[in-house]
Amino acid sequence: MLGLSKKDTTFLLVVIFLTLxxxxxLQPFPENSALAQFNAGYPDLMQRFAIFGIxxxxxxILFGLxxxxxxxxxxxxxxxxxxxxxxxxxxxxxxxxxLVLAIVMSGLFALFIGYISLRRSGxxxxxxxxxxxxxxxxxxxxxxxxxTNGETGLQVYNNDPxxxxxxxxxxxxxxxxxxxxxxxxxxxxxxxxxFSNGYYxxxxxxxxxxxxxxxxxxSPFGIMLRAIKTNQTRMxxxxxxxxxxxxxxxxxxxxxxxxxxxxxxxMDPLAGAERMQWTASGEVVLMxxxxxxxxxxxxxxxxxxxxxxxxxFSKINDSILHSWFSALPDGLEDFVVFVFHPFIGKGWHxxxxxxxxLVVIFLxxxxxxxxxxxxxxISGKNRKKKRDEAAHHPKPTSHVx
Amino acid sequence: xxxxxxxVLNGLDKGSAYALIALGLTLIFGxxxxxxxxxxxxxxxxxxxxxxxxxxxxxxFTVEDPTQKDFxxxxxxxxxxxxxxxxxxxxxxxxxxxxxxxxILFAIPVMLLVGYVMERGLIKHFYKRPHAxxxxxxxxxxxxxQEIVKxxxxxxxxxxxxxxxxxxxxxxxxxIGFAQNEIIYPYWRLVYFLFSAVIIGAVxxxxxxxxxxxxxxxxxxxxxxxGLLGINIDKRFTIMFGIAAAVAGLAGVMxxxxxxxxxxxxxxxxxxxxxxxxxGGMGSLPGAVLxxxxxxxxxxxxxxxxxxxxxxxxxxxxxxxxxxxxxxTRPRGLMGRKGVMEE
Numbered sequence: 247m248l249g250l251s252k253k254d255t256t257f258l259l260v261v262i263f264l265t266l267x268x269x270x271x272l273q274p275f276p277e278n279s280a281l282a283q284f285n286a287g288y289p290d291l292m293q294r295f296a297i298f299g300i301x302x303x304x305x306x307i308l309f310g311l312x313x314x315x316x317x318x319x320x321x322x323x324x325x326x327x328x329x330x331x332x333x334x335x336x337x338x339x340x341x342x343x344x345l346v347l348a349i350v351m352s353g354l355f356a357l358f359i360g361y362i363s364l365r366r367s368g369x370x371x372x373x374x375x376x377x378x379x380x381x382x383x384x385x386x387x388x389x390x391x392x393x394t395n396g397e398t399g400l401q402v403y404n405n406d407p408x409x410x411x412x413x414x415x416x417x418x419x420x421x422x423x424x425x426x427x428x429x430x431x432x433x434x435x436x437x438x439x440x441f442s443n444g445y446y447x448x449x450x451x452x453x454x455x456x457x458x459x460x461x462x463x464x465s466p467f468g469i470m471l472r473a474i475k476t477n478q479t480r481m482x483x484x485x486x487x488x489x490x491x492x493x494x495x496x497x498x499x500x501x502x503x504x505x506x507x508x509x510x511x512x513m514d515p516l517a518g519a520e521r522m523q524w525t526a527s528g529e530v531v532l533m534x535x536x537x538x539x540x541x542x543x544x545x546x547x548x549x550x551x552x553x554x555x556x557x558x559f560s561k562i563n564d565s566i567l568h569s570w571f572s573a574l575p576d577g578l579e580d581f582v583v584f585v586f587h588p589f590i591g592k593g594w595h596x597x598x599x600x601x602x603x604l605v606v607i608f609l610x611x612x613x614x615x616x617x618x619x620x621x622x623x624i625s626g627k628n629r630k631k632k633r634d635e636a637a638h639h640p641k642p643t644s645h646v647x
Numbered sequence: 648x649x650x651x652x653x654x655v656l657n658g659l660d661k662g663s664a665y666a667l668i669a670l671g672l673t674l675i676f677g678x679x680x681x682x683x684x685x686x687x688x689x690x691x692x693x694x695x696x697x698x699x700x701x702x703x704x705x706x707x708f709t710v711e712d713p714t715q716k717d718f719x720x721x722x723x724x725x726x727x728x729x730x731x732x733x734x735x736x737x738x739x740x741x742x743x744x745x746x747x748x749x750x751i752l753f754a755i756p757v758m759l760l761v762g763y764v765m766e767r768g769l770i771k772h773f774y775k776r777p778h779a780x781x782x783x784x785x786x787x788x789x790x791x792x793q794e795i796v797k798x799x800x801x802x803x804x805x806x807x808x809x810x811x812x813x814x815x816x817x818x819x820x821x822x823i824g825f826a827q828n829e830i831i832y833p834y835w836r837l838v839y840f841l842f843s844a845v846i847i848g849a850v851x852x853x854x855x856x857x858x859x860x861x862x863x864x865x866x867x868x869x870x871x872x873x874g875l876l877g878i879n880i881d882k883r884f885t886i887m888f889g890i891a892a893a894v895a896g897l898a899g900v901m902x903x904x905x906x907x908x909x910x911x912x913x914x915x916x917x918x919x920x921x922x923x924x925x926x927g928g929m930g931s932l933p934g935a936v937l938x939x940x941x942x943x944x945x946x947x948x949x950x951x952x953x954x955x956x957x958x959x960x961x962x963x964x965x966x967x968x969x970x971x972x973x974x975x976t977r978p979r980g981l982m983g984r985k986g987v988m989e990e
Binding site: 313315362365366368369370372373374376377378380381384385387388389390524525528531535588593595596598599600602603606607610 | 682769772776778779780782783784786787788789790791793794795797798914918921922925929959960963964967968970971974975978
């Protein structure tokens with residue numbers, strides 16, 4: 247189906263099902279139960295899952311396939327957001343023209359930055375992209391204020407032209423009349439499910455771009471990108487110029503980032519320069535690595551994981567901890583809460599940092615690799631494989647460095 | 648002319664900080680071949696060494712002084728730092744006042760230890776992994792260090808004043824034959840520049856004139872041969888990592904009065920220091936120092952109103968712009984050696 251192999255079609259269908267059922271799946275605990283705070287089925291958070299999923303999928307096309315580590319992808323996120331808000335200001339609150347402009351603009355930006363940065367590779371490439379992103383951030387904050395509204399952030403004002411705005415059209419982001427922040431709430435037993443327009447809009451786009459990335463992964467183009475990661479010199483000797491391929495990957499991933507930035511502005515009609523800061527670029531790197539760079543699902547998982555923890559973990563406080571451990575004796579309870587205290591609430595970044603380090607050290611393939619390993623242990627695949635390896639390879643010897 | 652000298656001076660203190668951090672980064676890169684994204688965090692830790700020492704010294708006990716009354720008529724409670732009660736008023740207060748320079752003595756062992764533990768505990772396992780992995784794991788470490796500091800010290804900047812002697816400004820212009828009040832420069836920044844010059848000189852002298860330094864330089868040139876000669880080069884490189892950490896830490900200690908330490912100051916400096924290292928040339932120590940001062944001074948020139956009126960916004964982007972131009976025209980940086988991190 248759709249030019250995919252049977253296995254991939256099943257995979258895609260599973261992904262589509264999971265994405266569309268997210269509002270139900272992420273609401274596993276009934277309302278009013280003690281665990282209800284772990285529910286993630288509210289529109290704002292789900293929308294972020296989808297948006298940052300798109301961002302990470304795009305980043306993965308560059309980093310996962312070609313191995314070029316960009317530290318400046320947030321610049322495209324910012325460009326996307328600004329484009330969409332400008333379209334709100336000039337036309338009306340329909341998100342479509344904005345998203346198209348966001349993709350085009352970020353694509354052009356990526357073409358320019360990529361053309362220059364890709365002259366170098368390795369850490370030099372990382373520094374160059376970082377430099378460009380920081381330049382965009384600094385400019386957006388200072389000189390480009392007429393375009394970006396500086397520190398305040400770009401937003402829609404009453405005196406903006408909005409030429410396509412007619413009587414009765416929605417005054418918040420919408421897609422041909424489907425207003426983004428409207429939602430239907432369904433109560434089933436103790437559960438409450440929220441089906442929000444904004445989430446489904448983002449989710450459908452996410453599915454489309456996921457399908458595109460699946461096609462890229464399976465295409466000759468994708469294989470070419472992997473060849474660049476594996477051995478560029480050999481590729482040169484084969485008579486292939488890697489530059490156009492990497493540039494294409496860079497532009498595609500920039501467009502993904504622009505789309506994600508545009509969708510952020512579709513969620514909330516605001517755009518600020520802080521979206522371009524390098525910490526935001528760092529975040530998408532974290533997401534991709536945490537989930538598993540170079541895998542299809544990994545980056546999406548990583549994005550979901552980080553956004554979930556950002557929202558849920560950071561809300562846990564001491565009194566909640568006390569209620570969890572209330573079964574323990576008093577002294578022990580206080581001690582356990584004391585131990586956990588630095589890792590929760592405002593300290594969740596510490597947990598994230600530690601987790602990220604652990605993943606890089608022990609699981610370079612990210613959560614996906616972790617999952618695979620566990621699966622192999624369960625199914626006994628690993629033991630068989632190890633025996634095979636032992637038979638074929640000489641034992642590794644320690645050597646002088 | 649005076650404006651130019653003033654801008655050069657203004658660039659020196661930031662340039663000194665860049666140069667010191669970049670020097671440490673290059674030392675680590677040149678010896679161990681590791682790209683250390685946690686170096687900014689080490690700089691920040693240095694600053695917090697100063698904060699910690701200041702807090703430790705001003706630990707105090709409270710006594711009720713019956714001779715004085717507060718506004719409610721109760722005996723006045725007076726906080727006396729332990730230091731003051733132990734050493735008497737004059738000495739005690741002097742020690743308190745000089746807490747930042749004293750923190751140098753405190754920071755050296757702390758930072759050496761931090762560097763040693765970091766290398767043995769974490770970095771050691773990453774020699775054979777790709778550079779991207781090294782960047783990522785040290786990036787994670789930087790986040791962890793930052794969050795730990797934030798947990799203990801809070802998110803607000805903590806003012807750490809310089810000794811009273813160095814408060815205020817020096818009329819630098821008079822010294823070199825200009826009219827009065829033309830070139831005014833804060834004392835502490837002058838101290839910072841001299842201090843960093845001493846540190847840089849010390850590091851270079853150490854590498855140049857000691858046997859240890861000679862071995863390290865040999866190891867930087869050809870690690871395997873040095874190993875084959877029966878020298879435990881790993882151990883020496885570990886020590887160099889500690890020294891690089893100490894250099895970053897000292898840069899941080901002395902920077903505390905210029906910029907009140909906060910937990911994310913390391914990240915702010917890190918990005919720029921990396922740019923500095925790349926501009927100077929990966930693996931070149933003089934290059935790192937040169938590029939540090941050069942970019943610091945360029946930055947301060949770009950923030951002159953005369954320049955800003957010609958090219959608006961140039962002060963915000965000058966460093967990155969220079970980096971891009973240098974990377975594209977001189978791929979090895981200003982003084983990069985052949986064969987070091989070419990690709």
